Amino acid sequence: MKKIIYLFLILALFVIACDIEETTGPEPDPDPVPLNILCINEFLASNDAAYADENGGFDDWFELYNGTEAAINIGGMYVSDDLTDLTNWQIPDTDSTLTIVQPGEFLLIWADEEIDQGVLHVNIKLSGDGEDIALTDADGTTIIDSYTFGVQTTDVSKGRSPDGGATWQFFTVPTPGGPN
Numbered sequence: 001m002k003k004i005i006y007l008f009l010i011l012a013l014f015v016i017a018c019d020i021e022e023t024t025g026p027e028p029d030p031d032p033v034p035l036n037i038l039c040i041n042e043f044l045a046s047n048d049a050a051y052a053d054e055n056g057g058f059d060d061w062f063e064l065y066n067g068t069e070a071a072i073n074i075g076g077m078y079v080s081d082d083l084t085d086l087t088n089w090q091i092p093d094t095d096s097t098l099t100i101v102q103p104g105e106f107l108l109i110w111a112d113e114e115i116d117q118g119v120l121h122v123n124i125k126l127s128g129d130g131e132d133i134a135l136t137d138a139d140g141t142t143i144i145d146s147y148t149f150g151v152q153t154t155d156v157s158k159g160r161s162p163d164g165g166a167t168w169q170f171f172t173v174p175t176p177g178g179p180n
Contacts, residue, residue, distance in 0.1 A: 041065035042159030046128035050155035059112035067164035075099035
């Protein structure tokens with residue numbers, strides 16, 4: 001009888017020890033570590049008066065963030081507002097001084113279909129009713145990053161928080177070209 005009681009106590013201590021190990025592990029990180037990639041970081045799909053381009057136009061835009069430790073040239077990569085057409089528009093590779101995203105830095109792309117305004121003005125527009133944004137590698141098939149969004153509010157952007165992180169939120173004060 002004593003052996004059964006001792007066996008029962010040992011088994012009970014073992015179960016309690018297992019429960020303690022499972023519940024005393026590390027707490028989830030409340031601020032996720034940013035992704036170590038080039039990513040779409042913020043966008044504004046209904047720009048009425050929030051931020052003007054260099055020509056004074058209030059056009060749609062999206063921002064890229066380089067979360068890596070190396071400079072990345074986006075010249076030759078593709079952008080699209082449709083995941084079924086990843087090669088919708090190829091970013092010109094004619095001026096790398098404009099298309100290089102330095103480590104930890106941001107690059108603003110104007111989705112305004114006004115390609116005559118420069119290499120950072122692409123031949124797509126973003127819909128305030130919702131759609132896709134995709135950045136595809138120069139091979140035309142490798143998606144670097146994409147995001148599908150729903151209906152947007154005029155002059156309110158949506159972006160990652162923190163920069164390059166996995167969580168998206170709305171910004172009543174958009175932060176194009178700077179930290180979210």
